[in-house]
Amino acid sequence: MSLEVDAINEVALTAGDTFLMLMATAFMIGTAIFIISYIFSPVSEAIIGKTFYEIIYNSCALFFLLIASITVIAQESNRAFGAKLASAILGLIDGILYALSLALAVKYKV
Numbered sequence: 699m700s701l702e703v704d705a706i707n708e709v710a711l712t713a714g715d716t717f718l719m720l721m722a723t724a725f726m727i728g729t730a731i732f733i734i735s736y737i738f739s740p741v742s743e744a745i746i747g748k749t750f751y752e753i754i755y756n757s758c759a760l761f762f763l764l765i766a767s768i769t770v771i772a773q774e775s776n777r778a779f780g781a782k783l784a785s786a787i788l789g790l791i792d793g794i795l796y797a798l799s800l801a802l803a804v805k806y807k808v
């Protein structure tokens with residue numbers, strides 16, 4: 699049972715749905731801050747590139763987005779294709795993109 703309610707469809711959101719939305723929002727904001735800092739301060743790219751922050755960030759994003767997406771897919775697997783399943787699939791795609799970013803970060807760090 700969840701306290702959140704989807705106002706459009708009046709369907710209760712499960713804990714997995716809420717977790718997926720929180721993880722996607724948090725990591726998109728963090729990624730936007732990365733991009734903004736790289737654009738407005740070219741020196742920050744060189745500084746952040748010398749640390750393991752980007753590797754740790756991408757690892758956490760990959761892990762949490764994949765777990766959240768798989769949870770929602772498991773919950774929605776017996777239902778018709780809908781918005782929740784579509785958001786879980788997009789979460790998987792986002793996780794794959796973070797995996798590619800992690801691979802590039804590891805390649806250029808080592």
